[in-house]
Amino acid sequence: MRLRFLGGLGVLAAAAILTTGCDSQPADTVKMADSKADAAAKAKASKAAKVQRAAAVKANELGQIPVLMFHRVVDKPGTTDDRSPAQFRADLERLVKEDYVPITAAEMVAGRIDIPAGKHPVVLTFDDSSPSQLTLNEVGVPHKDTAVAILKEVAAKHPGFRPVATMYITRDMFGKTVREEQAQTLQWLKDNGFDLGNHTRDHINLRGRSQKEVEEQISTIGKQIASLSGVKPTTIALPYGNQPKNKNWALHGPGYHHDGAFLAGYTPSPAPFSKAFEPAGIPRIKVMEKKGDCSQFCSEAWLDWLNKNPDMRYVSDGDPRTVAYPKFKNPYLRKTFATWALPY
Numbered sequence: 001m002r003l004r005f006l007g008g009l010g011v012l013a014a015a016a017i018l019t020t021g022c023d024s025q026p027a028d029t030v031k032m033a034d035s036k037a038d039a040a041a042k043a044k045a046s047k048a049a050k051v052q053r054a055a056a057v058k059a060n061e062l063g064q065i066p067v068l069m070f071h072r073v074v075d076k077p078g079t080t081d082d083r084s085p086a087q088f089r090a091d092l093e094r095l096v097k098e099d100y101v102p103i104t105a106a107e108m109v110a111g112r113i114d115i116p117a118g119k120h121p122v123v124l125t126f127d128d129s130s131p132s133q134l135t136l137n138e139v140g141v142p143h144k145d146t147a148v149a150i151l152k153e154v155a156a157k158h159p160g161f162r163p164v165a166t167m168y169i170t171r172d173m174f175g176k177t178v179r180e181e182q183a184q185t186l187q188w189l190k191d192n193g194f195d196l197g198n199h200t201r202d203h204i205n206l207r208g209r210s211q212k213e214v215e216e217q218i219s220t221i222g223k224q225i226a227s228l229s230g231v232k233p234t235t236i237a238l239p240y241g242n243q244p245k246n247k248n249w250a251l252h253g254p255g256y257h258h259d260g261a262f263l264a265g266y267t268p269s270p271a272p273f274s275k276a277f278e279p280a281g282i283p284r285i286k287v288m289e290k291k292g293d294c295s296q297f298c299s300e301a302w303l304d305w306l307n308k309n310p311d312m313r314y315v316s317d318g319d320p321r322t323v324a325y326p327k328f329k330n331p332y333l334r335k336t337f338a339t340w341a342l343p344y
């Protein structure tokens with residue numbers, strides 16, 4: 001009531017000024033200003049409601065995000081980089097149970113994190129574009145037990161678990177050598193919401209290479225992906241996780257512009273809204289049980305750690321246009337997202 005009354009007073013003054021100089025209708029002006037005051041009141045109420053909702057789910061959009069690194073999904077894993085179909089199913093079932101929802105690497109680096117309130121984003125990444133990740137039959141159905149088929153199966157069983165992932169592509173092109181078949185595979189991925197990323201043409205170690213070599217390795221495969229699918233990759237995964245001498249060469253070069261370059265280890269990633277986020281070197285986590293080299297820094301260990309440290313983990317407030325977090329974390333908000341801030 002009070003707000004309405006004040007709004008009305010302002011309107012009278014505004015109307016008086018307006019009517020002296022032109023032919024505008026005072027009644028319309030009153031209405032307009034009234035609705036402006038209403039809109040302001042509504043915006044305030046909606047912000048208060050948003051804050052309340054964010055606090056209720058303990059939203060923490062400056063928290064950490066696990067970016068999981070997969071390679072092949074094969075019956076008999078040859079190295080610790082490989083997962084068997086059964087292991088991969090179990091990896092996904094664990095994520096479902098612990099309230100993770102997949103987003104793509106492109107969505108993450110752009111700050112487009114659109115998942116329900118209380119859920120945690122996870123990024124599933126697949127390196128090296130191997131046929132074990134996706135092979136399609138003659139009518140475009142993924143072969144049983146390929147990574148993509150398994151992801152779709154698990155998602156169908158658990159509504160809300162998005163079947164999306166980022167495929168880091170090299171010239172291996174999922175084992176396809178015929179251009180039309182390459183196009184079919186990449187276009188299928190695009191049409192099904194998968195994200196196409198750059199993994200360099202020949203999968204070479206970029207450390208110590210000249211700028212020309214680095215740019216050539218990145219731009220040629222980037223152009224090939226674009227011409228086959230119409231998608232320009234917005235992220236790159238660095239082979240072996242090694243940055244070039246100048247880390248920005250991986251981000252910008254002739255014909256390519258990446259918003260993020262992903263490494264190969266060893267921790268969860270800061271949120272893209274956090275000052276700790278470093279676009280030229282975003283950490284990923286190898287998917288592996290807690291044993292040997294993986295006793296601490298692979299997926300089982302980190303997912304356990306995130307469970308035990310819920311204040312460190314990214315929790316969504318359900319609104320992709322806000323960055324909600326406990327007020328105490330305010331100094332860590334990246335300036336570019338200041339207008340989205342919703343501290344509580």
Ligand SMILES: [Zn+2]
Pocket residue numbers: 127128199203239240
């Ligand atoms: Zn690789």
